[in-house]
Amino acid sequence: MATMEVILATKIEGLGAEADLVTVKAGYGRNYLIPKGLAHEATASNRRFIANLQAARAKREAEELSAAQEVAAKISGLTVDLTLEVGQGGKAFGAITNQNIHDALTAQGVEVDRRAIELEKPIKSEGEHEVIIKVHPQVEATLKVVVKENA
Template sequence: MKVILLERIGKHGHIGDEVSVKDGFARNFLLPTGRALRATEANRKRFERDKDDIEKRNQERREAAAGIASGLNGKTVVIIRQAGETGQLYGSVSSRDVADALIAEGFSVSRSQVDLANPIKNVGVHAVPLHLHAEVAVSINVNVARSEDEAARQAAGEDLTAINYDDEANEAFAAEQQAATADLDTSEE
């Protein structure tokens, strides 16, 4: 289906471009959300008549998104979840959870703006991109932890997902060495 774009749409084009898209994409997303018009002669004339207003509205949205982005770029959000010893979550962190955490901190972000390809399923610090406008994108860090203390340790750079058996092995080795040295000391006497 041929449509006239009323705003920039990802890989498809910019404002005013007449592009061919799949019928379902046009009927279910572009047309109902007001992001495109069917490419008819009447709509072409309508677009030319309203072009200045459409571009002005797009500029206002971009500036509003840039204002939000300036406060968000590089921000770290902490989300507390239950997890096993290996760091595997007993659930997952979705785009809705990230959006809710940002809203709780006073930012106006919808869950559709959180570009999380797959849900987060383990503890750690994860980079999550946000697309606030077609031309404005930022990245935030999501610190998923079992507790506030663990979140602070992860933020400092500590990896809590790895099980560290080295300390136990070193202690056992040191105890064996002391026992062997004690045996040598008693046999020399």
């Protein structure tokens, strides 16, 4: 297969961030990335402009990190109260999943990705549980979840 090197102009999930020099299939680069303005051909003159793209990337990453730290601080101060349906004999019907936690956070005005909530397994018992939320690759927050039984 024919490949080509391109310089990414924007962050593309699964491929790289701006100012990255990546190798892609020639058709993908010529027919999609370059015409849409998502990448530039890696010519000698274009390689000189990588510094400008790297500056924009550093600024964007710093903004994302500070926003993630603000969200983490907000999450760390919260307590989420959830109820778990319990039948006779203390047997739980269902469980508290990351979707339930996500909905409770959204109701409190905190928006995080559902997949960022790291539950080892669904919660099936009452009490206080600490849940880790990975807000950013470098930032984690701990959320206190209080589960009460509802007979």
